[in-house]
Amino acid sequence: MIRLTSAASNATPGTLTSEALTACRDWARRFGADTPRHLRYASLAPWVHPDLLPERQTLLSNIYVFYRVYDDFNDAYDTDFATSRALANAMIGILDDRDPTSGATAVRMFHDLWRQHRESAPATFLTRTAAHWRGYFATQTHYLAMRKPDFPWNLEDYLALRLDNGGLHLSISQGELANARYIPTHVYRLSALTAMRRMASYCVILTNDLYSAMRDAKNDDHRNPVAQHMKHARVSRQEAEEFVRRLLFDYTDRLHRHVAHLEHECDLLELDPEDRALARIGAQNCINHAAGYEAWAARNEAVMDTLEVRPDVAPRAV
Secondary structure, eight states: OOOOOSGGGGOOOOOOOHHHHHHHHHHHHHTTOOSHHHHHGGGGHHHHOTTOOGGGHHHHHHHHHHHHHHHHHHHSTTOOHHHHHHHHHHHHHHHTTOOOOOOOHHHHHHHHHHHHHHHHSOHHHHHHHHHHHHHHHHTHHHHHHTTSTTSOOOHHHHHHHHHHHTTHHHHHHTHHHHHTOOOOHHHHTOHHHHHHHHHHHHHHHHHHHHHHHHHHHHTTOOOSHHHHHHHHHTOOHHHHHHHHHHHHHHHHHHHHHHHHHHHHHHHHTTOOHHHHHHHHHHHHHHHHHHHHHHHHHHHHGGGOOSOOOOTTSSOTTO
16 A cells, blocks of 8 residues: 655544435435445545535535546446546536436436535636636547557646646645635636646646555556656666655645745735635635645555446437
């Protein structure tokens, strides 16, 4: 088992009430997604959103269950491009206010999730998160293409792709959905805050890949930086894992140090106290996500080495 020992592993989760978890389980059962693996991902919500409000606990838990259902489908090595693309386009259609024409499980789940979003959040946030959802859906076939041996590889391009494909733009932004502190666009786009979201995303990606590399090796799946570093640097698995671990710890340190840059940028832009407070909340959302995922993964990822792909997640008629 890979042990991650950065300071982030000391994170403490927020609350996920039994009532919220029961409601999430009932919601997942409607779609046949109430398996132990799928529901385990509901437990991620209070780790990455420790300030999760009671009234948002069920919605955020539902979101993470959906991620697992959809990601397992696209992680499966035999998923075909046409079906994956059709499924993604069906869900993008929901964001474009088109009624779903598919009965696929993932489409029905997302249709209901988007309804819950619209009932819970203001228009500005919905516009932004809709763009993040589109990016998440639209890049799944890129990840499928990476299984081809001749797919061009470098770490920078891989991390950039995974911002969308891994749902990191999306999930960090959903910190606002969790705590109902919505960040206006002129604050959200602060350069220091943008950099912090990127660094936090890289922390989550690298943590995930260190754990999933163990499962990928069993399936001869090279879609992670451990396998790629072994191949291109011609090093052992242990050396490759240590390389990725050093990257993770470096991004973690840089993330925390970047708070000072954010404060300086707020000074330069003469932000008022309210905007400065929202900028700090945005920064904390980043730190919470990176630290919370690392701590949750240390307790859960090692026992989740088997994909669970529902046969009706994306039927070919989607």
